[in-house]
Amino acid sequence: MGRAPCCDKANVKRGPWSPEEDATLRNYVQTHGIGGNWIALPRKAGLRRCGKSCRLRWLNYLRPDIKHGGFTEEEDKIICAIYNQMGSRWSVIASQLPGRTDNDVKNYWNTKLKKKAAKLHSKGNAANNPNPFSSAPPPTAAPMPVTEAYRHGFPPLLTQGYTGTSNNIGVSEFGASSNSGHNVFIPDQGGLSTDHATGISYVSYLPGTRGGEDDGVLMDFGMGNLPYDIISGLWFQEKDSTEVTPGSSSLDEFPYLNIKPQGL
DNA sequence: AAAGTTACCAACCGCCCGGGT
DNA sequence: AACCCGGGCGGTTGGTAACTT
Known part of the structure; x- marks a missing residue:
């Protein structure tokens, strides 16, 4: 029946x-x-x-709190980042975008972002730069605890080979959601963001800090600690430690800046 | 100007899950 | 334990506006 x-x-x-x-x-x-x-x-x-x-x-x-109108670049990056990690979990993605609904996000992805991501991925020479973790299981690390250190410095997984300070890079909380249990942190002006529920960390740069043409990028450190540019589909390697300037007050001290894509 | 195509998005459909009985 | 029911979710469809030929 x-x-x-x-x-x-x-x-x-x-x-x-x-x-x-x-x-x-x-x-x-x-x-x-x-x-x-x-x-x-x-x-x-x-x-x-x-x-x-x-x-x-x-x-x-x-609903009175619904946000109508176009999506911002920051929203694009958040959608791409979470989609990259979790797939089509539209309600989870929407929970990180105040005023957006799962239907909104889904429609936006299917009509615009999917094409944009595909275009950028192919442009990013993905064939020569395959995802080295594509066959690896999802990360199983326990969620990182929220500590003061995360708010004012790099999470531990980024500190290997890094000895400089990072107090110039602020991290602000954005869209924290007690419903989904996923908190996404968006850097103030380039820097780090960490989802404390999944332990996934992201980094974005100030416009122009990567060769002058990038309007900021979002990178995912969640899989094997190698930075992956979600937007371009490129994997990066760590900067030589001699190129890192400990104590610098600029983004030059960041160990992954000015690095070359893997395989290029 | 008309016809055809594409893009967009509101709405529907059906499945799944969890709470209640 | 089994069943029922409502809510939530993701996939899909249909209408229409915008654009192209």
């Missing part, structure tokens, strides 16, 4: 929502809340709609 449908499909309206329906739903939810039961809500609110349809309309469009 199959499942009973959630509503009587013959007696519910489908398709685009009218402004009147939007107003009815908005007024009802703002006055009464959802009452923990979306299935019963349309009847109470006087809407000839399926409960699921009401839920979707509210969550994806009518």
